Amino acid sequence: MNNVLPTSRIARRSAATTDMYDRAVTAGLTGHTITGRSGKTVRLSDGSECVEFVSCSYLGLEDHPRLVQAVRTALATYGTHFSSSRNSMQPTEINELEELLGEIYPGMTSVVFNSVSSAHLGVLPLLGAGVLPGYPMSADGPLFIIDRTAHASMQAIRGVLEQVGPVTRFRSDAPETLTDALNRATAERRTPVVLVDGIGSMGGLIDVGSLRAAVAEHRGYLYIDDAHGISITGRHGAGYAVEALDGRVPPEVLLVGSLSKAFGGSGGFVLTHSAEDATILRREANPMVFGHSNMITHVVANAESARMHLDGTVATLQAALWANVELFDQSHDRKLVNAGVRSPIRGLEMPSEEAAFSSAVRLREAGVLCFPVFYPVVAKGTGLLRFAISASHTPDQIESIARHLTTV
Numbered sequence: 376m377n378n379v380l381p382t383s384r385i386a387r388r389s390a391a392t393t394d395m396y397d398r399a400v401t402a403g404l405t406g407h408t409i410t411g412r413s414g415k416t417v418r419l420s421d422g423s424e425c426v427e428f429v430s431c432s433y434l435g436l437e438d439h440p441r442l443v444q445a446v447r448t449a450l451a452t453y454g455t456h457f458s459s460s461r462n463s464m465q466p467t468e469i470n471e472l473e474e475l476l477g478e479i480y481p482g483m484t485s486v487v488f489n490s491v492s493s494a495h496l497g498v499l500p501l502l503g504a505g506v507l508p509g510y511p512m513s514a515d516g517p518l519f520i521i522d523r524t525a526h527a528s529m530q531a532i533r534g535v536l537e538q539v540g541p542v543t544r545f546r547s548d549a550p551e552t553l554t555d556a557l558n559r560a561t562a563e564r565r566t567p568v569v570l571v572d573g574i575g576s577m578g579g580l581i582d583v584g585s586l587r588a589a590v591a592e593h594r595g596y597l598y599i600d601d602a603h604g605i606s607i608t609g610r611h612g613a614g615y616a617v618e619a620l621d622g623r624v625p626p627e628v629l630l631v632g633s634l635s636k637a638f639g640g641s642g643g644f645v646l647t648h649s650a651e652d653a654t655i656l657r658r659e660a661n662p663m664v665f666g667h668s669n670m671i672t673h674v675v676a677n678a679e680s681a682r683m684h685l686d687g688t689v690a691t692l693q694a695a696l697w698a699n700v701e702l703f704d705q706s707h708d709r710k711l712v713n714a715g716v717r718s719p720i721r722g723l724e725m726p727s728e729e730a731a732f733s734s735a736v737r738l739r740e741a742g743v744l745c746f747p748v749f750y751p752v753v754a755k756g757t758g759l760l761r762f763a764i765s766a767s768h769t770p771d772q773i774e775s776i777a778r779h780l781t782t783v
Contacts, residue, residue: 379397379653381577383513389753390428391750391751391755392750392751393728393747393749393750395728395731395732395749395758396749397737398458399732399747399749400740401420401539402735403419403421404732404735404739404744404747405560405717405735405746405747406420407420407744408420411773412438412683413427414435414568414767414769415427415430415435415767415768415769415772416525417426417744423742424576424742425739425742425743425744426742426743426744426768426772426775426776427744427762428744428745428746428762428764428768428776429502429709429744429745429763430568430763430765431635431636431637431763431764432605432636432639432767433603433636433696433719433722433763433764433765433767434636434637434638434639434689434692434693434696434765434767435605435692435765435766436606436638436639436640436689436692437635437639437640437676437681439571439639439657439682439683441679441776442639442640442676442679442680442685444678445631445675445676446672446675446676447747448467448675448676449671449672449675449676451669452673453634453669454464454671455670455672456668456670456672458667458668459491459667459668459669460656460663460664460665460666460667461488461662461666461668461669462657462663462664463668464668465615465668466671466674466675468674468675469487469669469674469769471489471622471678472487472626472674472677472678472681473624473644473680474647475678475681475684475685476644476681478611478616478681478685479611479612479613479681479684479685480624480630480646480734481611482623482648482691483624483630483646483647483648483775484646484647484648484649484650484652484653485645485646485647485653486519486644486645486647486653486656486657486660487594487634487642487645487669487674487677488640488642488643488644488645488660488662488663488669489641489642489662489666489667489668490635490641490643490644490670491526491528491602491631491632491633491635491643491663492528493643493666494631494643494645494662495528495529495530495532496535496602496630496660496661496662497645497656497660497661497662497663498598498629498645498656498660499519499529499532499535499568499570499598499659499706500535500538500539500658501655501659501660502517502568502598502629502727503516503517503536503568504539505517505655505657506655507647507649507652507702508649508651508652508655509531509647509649509651509652510596510629510652512566513564513565513566514564515563515564515565516539516540516565516566517539517540517565517566517567517568518540518541518542518543518556518559518560518563518565518566518567518568518571519533519536519540519542519543519544519552519568519570520543520544520545520556520557520560520567520568520569521533521542521543521544521569521570521734522544522545522546522547522570522571522572522581523544523545523547524546524547524548524568524572524579524581524604525570525571525572525600525613525763526572526576526600528600529570529600536545538564540568543556543559543763544667545569547567547571547581547586550589552768553569553586553589554589554711554718556569557589557592557593557595557621559594560593561593562575563783566594566595566596567590567593567595567596567634568595568596568598568654569590569595569596569597569598569599570598571583571585571597571598571599571600572599572600572601572603572717572776573600573601573602573603573604573614573615573616573619573658573721574601574603574604575600575718575720576602576603576711576720577604577712577720577722577748577752577753577759577761578713578717578718578720578722579713579716579718580597580615580619580717580718581599583616583619583620583628583756584619584620584621585599587620587625587627587628590627593775594665595627596627596628596629596640597627597628597629598628598629598631599616599628599629599630599631600631601614601615601616601617601630601631601632601633602631602632602633602635602636602643602742603615603633603636603637603718603719603720604616604723605632605633605634605636605637605638605762606637606638606639606684606689606693607637607693607696607719608621608625608693608717609666610622611684611685612638612684612689612693613630613646614639614689615718616628616630617630617716624646624648626648629645629646629647629770630642630645630646631644631645632644632645633645634673634677634680637719638677638680639680640673640674640676640677640678640680641669641670641673641676641677642669642673642674642677642707643645643752644689673781677734692766693766695766696719696764696765696766697717699764699765699766699768699770699773700718700719700764701719701775702770703721703762703764703773703774703776705776705778706773706774706776706777707716707777709723709780711723712724712759715730719764719765720761720762720763720764721761721762721764722748722760722762723759723760723780723783724757724758724759725757725758725759725760726757726758727756727757727758728750728756728757728758729758730758731747731748731757731759731760732747732758734747734783735747735760737779737782737783738760738776738779738780738783743759743760743775743776743779745760745761746760746761746763747760747761748760748761749761760783762776
C-alpha cells in the first residue's frame with residue numbers, strides 16, 4: 376500500500392518555510408507577551424519597555440476613554456459574554472451598531488460578524504450559490520478570481536469556494552491577467568467574482584476604481600476586503616475603498632471592513648445594497664448559524680466608536696495619523712515600502728531573512744518593536760521589517776526610529 380500523500384500546495388509551502396519565525400520568537404523579536412501599556416509604549420513580560428510599531432490600531436481608539444467607559448457599562452449590564460449563536464440571541468447594541476454603520480455608509484445595510492475571516496466564510500459561499508437576490512448569478516454559477524496579494528483569509532477558503540464554482544487567481548499589478556480571467560468567465564458563461572484587498576497589509580494600494588470598471592463590463596462583482604483602510608480616511612471614516620470609489624459603494628461592489636484595526640473594537644462587517652440580502656446572511660451564513668456570538672463588550676465598544684466616527688472625533692484622529700505618516704516619511708532617507716503612499720503601513724525590504732533578523736535585533740536592542748516578516752508572507756529568501764504607524768505615536772517616537780534605522 377502506498378502511504379505517500381500527494382504533495383499539496385500547503386505541504387510545499389510548509390517545506391519551504393524556514394525556522395526563522397521560531398528564531399525570531401526566541402530572540403524576542405515577535406510573538407511578544409505584554410503585561411501593560413501606556414500609549415505606544417508596552418511593557419514586556421521580561422520587564423523591559425519598548426515603543427511598538429506592531430499594532431494595527433492606526434487611530435489609537437482602543438484605549439480612548441469613551442470606549443473604555445462603554446465596556447465598563449456593558450460588563451455591568453450583561454457580564455463578560457452571552458454564549459449563543461448570533462441568529463439565536465443577541466444584545467440590542469448589535470442592532471444599534473448596524474444602524475450606525477448604515478449612517479457611516481448611507482444607503483447600505485450592514486451585517487456584523489465576529490471577524491473579517493468569518494465574514495468571508497459567511498458571505499462568499501452564499502454569494503456564489505446565487506441565493507442573495509441583490510447579486511444575481513448566471514445559470515452556470517460564479518468564477519472566483521482572487522488577487523495573489525489578497526489576504527490569506529480569502530486565499531485559505533479556496534476549497535470552500537470551489538464547492539460552488541471554480542477558482543483562479545490574477546495579479547492586480549498585471550492587468551492583463553485579470554483580463555484573461557474575466558474573458559474566461561465570459562467564455563464559460565459564469566459570473567466573475569473578483570476578490571481583492573483595499574490597502575495591502577504588507578504594502579501597496581489596490582486600484583479598486585479600475586478593477587470595478589473592468590468587472591462591471593463583464594457583469595460581475597468586486598469583493599473588497601478593506602480591513603486596513605477602514606476609519607483611516609474618508610468622510611466619517613468610511614475608508615480607503617469608498618474614497619477611491621468616489622464616496623459610494625457601487626451596485627457591483629461588496630465591501631467588507633474590519634472593526635478590529637483602526638476602528639478600535641473587534642469584529643468585521645459586510646455592506647449590502649439590500650435589506651433582503653442582510654436578512655438572508657443573518658439567517659443562513661455559516662458563522663451566524665454555527666459560530667459564537669460577537670462578544671458583548673466588543674459590540675458596545677464598536678457602537679461607541681461608530682458614534683465617534685459620526686461626531687467628528689475620528690476626523691481629528693485621521694489628521695493626527697496622516698501628520699505622523701508624513702513625519703515618518705520625511706525622517707527617512709532610506710527607500711521604504713509605501714513611502715509617500717496614503718497608507719499607515721511602511722516597510723523596509725531586506726535581501727535575506729538573516730538581514731531582516733539581525734536588523735530587528737538591533738531595533739529591539741534600541742527599544743523599538745516592529746514586525747519582522749519572512750516567507751511565506753514575503754518572497755522566499757527575503758525579509759521585511761513592517762512598521763504600523765498610529766495617531767498615538769509621538770513625534771519623538773516617530774523621529775527616533777529614523778535614527779535607529781541608520782544602524783540596520
